[in-house]
Amino acid sequence: MTTTAIAGVYGITDSTLMPGDALLCKSEAALRAGLRILQYRDKSDDAARRLREAAALHALCRDYGALFVVNDDAALAAKIAAPALHVGREDAPLAELRRHFGGSLCIGVSCYDDLARAERAQAEGADYVAFGAFFPSPSKPDTSRAPLHLLREARRRLQVPVVAIGGIRADNGADLLAAGADALAVISALFGSADVAAAMRRLQALFVLAGGSQTMEES
Numbered sequence: 001m002t003t004t005a006i007a008g009v010y011g012i013t014d015s016t017l018m019p020g021d022a023l024l025c026k027s028e029a030a031l032r033a034g035l036r037i038l039q040y041r042d043k044s045d046d047a048a049r050r051l052r053e054a055a056a057l058h059a060l061c062r063d064y065g066a067l068f069v070v071n072d073d074a075a076l077a078a079k080i081a082a083p084a085l086h087v088g089r090e091d092a093p094l095a096e097l098r099r100h101f102g103g104s105l106c107i108g109v110s111c112y113d114d115l116a117r118a119e120r121a122q123a124e125g126a127d128y129v130a131f132g133a134f135f136p137s138p139s140k141p142d143t144s145r146a147p148l149h150l151l152r153e154a155r156r157r158l159q160v161p162v163v164a165i166g167g168i169r170a171d172n173g174a175d176l177l178a179a180g181a182d183a184l185a186v187i188s189a190l191f192g193s194a195d196v197a198a199a200m201r202r203l204q205a206l207f208v209l210a211g212g213s214q215t216m217e218e219s
């Protein structure tokens, strides 16, 4: 079995940025340029379109050996046998998801600026935790903010991979990596770009400069 490390650039598709064909075209451009983790985030209630798009992105990720993550929707993840699910405080509780899916599903949990929530998530079997927003986010302008020093404390107290999110770009991501983030989750800095491959290269360069890598581990 192949497992993808939760590290490097973590791309999040947002249907409002990528209507129609752009969702698949831009996702494939990012995967071709080396993206290893791709999340499907869609806040609409068009169930048929969500199923169609998630299944197509799942297949694309399989072709490129990347981890496909469904945001919020455990039922959708189950329906298409997605390998990973990301949940926040509005979504199904982690303990319930673990009871239902066992250990087979990779589950990431949003922890905002809350280290206690992250420690609970780790104890309940989260595969990674996410903190943010670290910068003003064009994609989710009203979201709450997290301070940079939280990442240093998270690094010290947690063993699971730590993902940073919120307004992250090639020109501000380095501090987050220096503070201990394993992965940088981005919407607009990647998929908002007219040249996704070039945007991907700029984001990947942050990890090279930080001395990290985006690895695929065989297990």
Ligand SMILES: Cc1ncc(COP(=O)(O)OP(=O)(O)O)c(N)n1
Residues within 6 Å of the ligand: 010, 012, 039, 041, 071, 072, 086, 087, 088, 089, 090, 108, 110, 130, 131, 140, 163, 165, 185
């Ligand atoms: C990797 C990653 N981190 C955080 C989020 C945000 O999740 P959540 O707080 O549940 O908000 P929505 O994305 O559902 O608006 C995420 N999606 N991915």
Ligand SMILES: Cc1ncsc1CCOP(=O)(O)O
Residues within 6 Å of the ligand: 132, 133, 136, 137, 138, 139, 140, 143, 165, 166, 167, 168, 185, 186, 187, 188, 189
């Ligand atoms: C889903 C989410 N949660 C906190 S910020 C954010 C959006 C991140 O998008 P961007 O990279 O465009 O700021």
